[in-house]
Amino acid sequence: MLAFALAVGRAQLSTRIPPGAAAQFMVPQPAVDNSPPENILATAEFDPPVVRPGEKTFYRVTITATENSIKWPDKIPAPPELRLGAVARGQLTQPDGMPFHPVSGFVYEITALALGHFVVSNFVVQVGGSSVEVPPASVDVDGHGVTLPARKLSLEVSETNLFFGQPFRVRVILPAAPGNQIEALRDVQFNGDALLADRLATRRSVETVNRGGQLMPAFIFETAATPLVTGRLNISAQGFTAGSEFGGPVVISGPVMFPSGPPKYVLLVSDWVGLNVRPLPSEGQRPGFTGAIGKFLADRPQLSTNRIHVGEPVHLKFAFHGQGDLTRFVPPELPRTSDWQVIADNPPDNGFTLIPLTDEIQATPAIPFSCFDPSAAKYVDLTIPSLPVTVVGEDLPLQLAASDDEAGSAAPLKLSGLALMPGKTVASLKPLQLRGWFVGVQLVPVMVFFALWQWDRRRRFLEAHPEIVRRRQARRALRYERRQLKIAVEAGDSAAFVSHAADAMRIAVAPQYPANPVALVGGDVLAQFDDAARHGPAGVTVRKIFAAADEQFSIGAKGRADLLALHFEVDAVLLELEEKL
Amino acid sequence: MRWHRQILLVAVLFGAVICRAGTANDYFKVGLEMSGAGQLPEAAMAFEKSAQMQPASGTLVNLGIAEWRRGRAGAAILAWEKARWIDPFDSRAGADLKFARTAAQVDEPELKWFETASTWLPPNAWAWLAGASLWLAVGLLVLPGIFRRRKAGWHSPLAALAFGIFLFTLTANVGVVSRTQIGFVLKKNAPLLLTPTRTGEVISTLTAGEPARQLRSRGNFLFIRTQTESGWIGRDAFGLVGD
Structure with missing residues (x-):
């Protein structure tokens, strides 16, 4: 493709700018034609002058005056066989020579409806308060003639x-x-x-x-x-x-x-x-939409450096490319953040100059941006992601001059070295005084002292009532003897049965006297029953047990079996005695 | 079976504590390496993570040094104050605090007498001491009677001494609680606002490391009182020692 530029036009004449007005003009301007209105020319023509019926032709009027100064009539004197379309008008600033000539054009698209020779007669238009005559123009509508196509864009x-x-x-x-x-x-x-x-x-x-x-x-x-x-x-x-x-x-x-x-x-x-x-769809719109419509892609943003000091500018460069029209591409808006000062690049460059205002920053701000893809009829997120940066704060002294210590602050002249071990640790910096569990721990001694007090009270009570202790001990011993009785019955050991049965009865009645169980005999046991029971089955059982206990080594095999058969009666006696404990 | 479960539970808890301490130590080592390599932000981050997992005086001293060397006076002073909070006898933290306050031209927090007393021991020690002295006094008075032992001659003086210690520790404990409201300005030229809003009128700007007491809070703002004035400050610009 051959490309070259044609610099067309007349050479600029040197123009003398009056003193004091030089600042008003950036470019020397040609003089404007201010000749009298009688010099204004008007021409009229049909293009093409010969058409067939139904074909279109253009009725064109050209006047050497500015368009604004021409008061164009609403209707022009055209025959009814010519159907007029809308009028188009325009103005040309004609740089042809000096002075500067304005040229205005008026064009009607006309359709011929019948055969014949038709004339748009002359008429007058007002131009800047003067009358200018537009000459007549004619068109031939011929069904057999050779016609040229109308010239149009x-x-x-x-x-x-x-x-x-x-x-x-x-x-x-x-x-x-x-x-x-x-x-x-x-x-x-x-x-x-x-x-x-x-x-x-x-x-x-x-x-x-x-x-x-x-x-x-x-x-x-x-x-x-x-x-x-x-x-x-x-x-x-x-x-x-x-x-x-x-x-x-x-x-x-x-x-x-x-x-x-x-x-x-x-x-x-x-x-x-x-x-x-x-219309653009309202749903699905993403943040950062600036009106960019097309199919765009975003390159990965580039940061000039990722290690900066507070107040030091860093440049964030980003680029978009795609199928859309980039001439009307509106770049992302400046992000608003209190941590960064953001300055946009001058167009056509795309990028931001970012200045960190604090050393708390760990990343550049994400810059929301999106475009609308007309082919997919949806919004596309093109947000520029945040990039990690390290912001170093201001330089603080690592060493003090000796003169700084004149006030006698006894401050060391430099920082200490690093600790090589973590040192003393705590679970939390929140003190125990403000933690709920510590208050709970303080309740533990309270509870211990309360328990001790209760224990002491009980002890004093039992000391005042020893029968309670004896009965409790008797019940405990009785439970032991009953377990032994059960074992003896299951083993068929009549001697053990008799011995434990007698001991159990003695233990059960001992607190009633009170006396040591070993010192009691069958009569002591029988004394705990009323007369009916004493002469009834319970008394018989007690007597048999104690008699057998006294003679157990002289009892034969049959007698032993009879004794083991008494275990139900013994249980009944023991239950009755236990109830009295 | 119950015994087995209890042993297993204790083992798991002990393992968790060991793992936590191990991770904190790992971060501490990373922080030391980063400091040696001059990567101060990374070192500060590692020390901070280690301190978050297990606050330790040495870790906080190193965090303060890293923060100071990267230019953050407020964060450095706060870290050293935390180190002294854990261990009032840590000489490095005290020396670095003096150095930093001389270099940054900021004052120490003004402490009341009971707050000064509370700095003599670690905060938790005062709590345990208060509990132990109280129950020792109560025990000396009550237990001989319960256990039917004759009161020895030293029982009563010791109980009186324990009770006296308890009364003194009460004031120290109040001082500890009071000191938890003391904090330090973290950011340079942090604005002190008239109202707890972003657009609030700026009363003055505070120096990084300047001490103040938090009186109340509202949203993202804290109402603080410095040694000369009061106003609102953003939460991110102020750090408490006991946090």
């Missing part, structure tokens, strides 16, 4: 289904004039509903385009536009042909021919193009 857009605020590319194409001569296009404007066209990110080029199957060179004006309303939008483009006055750099591909001679400024318009603009 083509408008191409990169997307027709858009989201609100989504930038898209717009191409205004001016095909070559007959003879393949390329004309420049100037003062391009877009007509339509709430469309923001970028006047800075424009591109002019001459390329080969396909028109109706025929390849031809064309002048292309390209820029980015952004819809600012939702719904169905219609846009069109208009611009003035300017001969070889390109007015800026142009990229040219392939061989082209430029017209010679002075340019002819003709206002051309394009057909209307429909756009469908949808």
